[in-house]
Amino acid sequence: MKLLFSATPAFGHILPLVPLMQAAVGAGHAVGLLSSAGFRAEVGEELPPEVEFLEAGVMPGEFSEEAARRTGADVFHPTPSTIGEIFGGSRVDLGIEDSLDRATAWAPDLVVAEPFDAVGPILAARLRVGWHRAGIGPALPAAITREIDRVASTRYDRLRLDPVAASRYIDPCPQQLQDPAWSSTARVLSVRLGAHRRPKDVALDLPDFGEPDRPTVLVTLGTIFSNPDTLSATVAAVAETGVNVIATLGSFLRDPRASRASHGEVARVASARVRYVPFVPLAQLLEKADLVVGAGGVGTVVGTLAHGLPMVLWPQGADQPINAARAAASGTALTVDSAAGIAPAVAEVLENGAYRSRAGDVAAGIADRPHPAAVIAEVTSP
Template structure:
C-alpha cells in the first residue's frame, strides 16, 4: 500500500509522525511525505531514508504573512479565527494546486494528516481515497479545529469538492494530558508517542561538566521560539539553581550573532556548568537529563513525559500555554510566566519527588499504549481504494 503523510512544514508538526512513518516502512508500505519544498533540507535527515518527499506548498513564514495581511492579526499571538485562516485558509490557497498535482502523480491509497493540516484532507477528497487524522499531542481545542475546518470549507467549495470525514483519529496523547471534555465523532486509536530520534543517532561531542554529580537540566525552547535573548535568560536562570545545563540552540536561529554572544556570556558566568548543543533529536538529550526546562512545545512535552522526566515550562506562544497548563494539571510540571521564576521552580521540582513520580506514572501509561506498528497494521487492513479513486486513475490512464 502507498501511505501519504501530509503535514505543515515545521518540526513540531512532522516529527511526531515519524514513528508512524517508520512503522509503515517497516511493514513494507511505500511512504511519502507531502510538505513544502523549503523544508526538505531541514527535515530530510530526521525521516526514514525510504520516505519519498513530495514537494508542494510554501513555508510557514509565507502563509503566516499572508494570513496576517488578510486579518491584520499578530500570528504569534493568534486568536482561533486567525489560526483558522493561517492553516485552513492561506496555507491551502498558496499550495493546494501543487499538492493535488504531486499527490495525483504519486497515487496514494491512504492519507494520514496531522490536525493543523487542511491540505491532506482536501487531497483525499480530490483523489477519492480515505484518510486518518494523526494527533501530534493533546487534541486541538474544539474552537480551533472548527475554525480551521470553517476556513477550509470555502476551499472545498471552490474546488468543487465535498469534505470527507476522517476514518479515524490516531491519538498519541496520554489521558493525563488530554482535555477531559475532548471528544471526536471518529473512531479513536491510541498510539504510543516517542521522543524524536533519528534513524541513526547524532554524534554528540559534549564536554564533561566540572561537577558531574550535580543534577543535569535540559533547556530546549524548540525550533520556533529559540530567540537568543530568551534562551540566554532561561539558561542563566537555570544555572543559578546550581545545576549542570545542556541547552539546545534550535534548528536555525534568526540571530546567529546574538546566539554566539549568548553562548559566550553563559560560558563566562558558568564556564563549567553550561553546554550548548545544536539541533539534536530530543531522545538523545533526554537520556542525559534529570529535568527539562522548555517553552511547552508539544513534542517536548510528550517526549519528555514518555521518558518519565518532570518539567518547568515557560510558554512563549502558539499552543504552548495550553500544553503547559495540561502538563501542570497532570502534576508532572510547573509553569512560570517569566525568567525570574525559573530558578526557584527548578529547585522545587528537583527537590520534590512528587513531580518525578507523576512523570513516571505518565511514562508507564504511555508505554502501555499500542505501538505505531500495531496502529499502522490496523489502518491498512482492507484499505482498498474507493470507487471514485479507481475512476480517477482510469481517467488518467
C-alpha cells in the first residue's frame, strides 16, 4: 500500500509523524511525505531514508505573511479565526495546485494528515481515497478546528469537491494531557510516541560540567521561538538557581560558537555551568536532564513526559499556551509568564518530588499505549 503523509513544513508538525512513517516502512508499505520543498533539507536527516519527499507548497513564513496581510492579525499570537486563515486559507491557496499535481502523480492509497494540515484532506477528496487524522499532541480545541474547516470549505467549493470525514484519529496524547471535554467524531486509535530520535545518534560536542553532581536542566524553546534575547533571559534565570544548563539554539542557529557571541554576558559569565548545543534530536538531550524548561511546543511536552521528566514552561505563542496549560493541569509542570518567574519555578519543581512522580506516572501510561506498528497494521488492513 502507498501511504501519503501530508504536513505543515515545520519540525513540530512533522517529527511526531516520523514513528508512523518508520512503522509503515517497516511493514513494507511505500511512504511519501508531502510538504514544502524549502523544508526538505531541514528535515531530511530526520526521516527514514525510504520516505519519498513530495515537494509542494510554500514555507510557513510565506503563508503566515499572506495570512497577516489578509487579516491584519498577529500571526504569532493568533486567534482561532487567524489560525483558520493561516492553515485553512493561505497555506492551501499558495500550495494546493502543486500538491494536487504531486499527489495525483504519486497515486496514494491512503492519506494521513496532521491536525493543522488542510491540504491532505483535500487531496484525499480529489483522489477518492480514505484518510486519517494523526494528532501531534493534545487535540486542538474545537474552536480552532472549526475555523480551519470553515475557511478550507470555500477551497473545496472552488475545486468542486465535497469534504470527506477522517476515518480515524490517531491519538498520541497521554490521557493526563488531553482536555477531558474533548471528543472525536472519528474512531480514536491510541499510539505510543516518545521524544524524537534519529536512527543514528548525533555526535554531541558537550564538555563535562565542572560540578557534575548538580542537577542538569535542559532549556529548549523549540525551533521557531528560539529568539536569542528570550533564550538568553531564560538561560540566565535557570543558571541563577545554581544548576548545570544545556541550552538548545533552535534549528536556525546551527553554529554554537557564532550564537554564543549573540548571547553575550550569559555565555561569558555562566560558561562553566552552561552548554549551548545546535539542533539535536530531543531524546538524546533528555537522557542528560533532570528537568526541562521550555516554551510548551508539543514535541517538547510529550517527549519530555515520555521520559518521565517534569517541566517549567514559558509559552511564547502558537499552540504553546494550550500545551502548557494541559501540562500544568496534569501536575507535571509549572507555567510562568515572564523570565522573572523561571528561577523560583525551577527551584520548586526540583525540590518538590511530586512533579517528577506525576511525570513518571504519565511516562508509564505512554509506555502502555500501542506501538506505531500496531496502529499502521490496523489502518492499512482491508
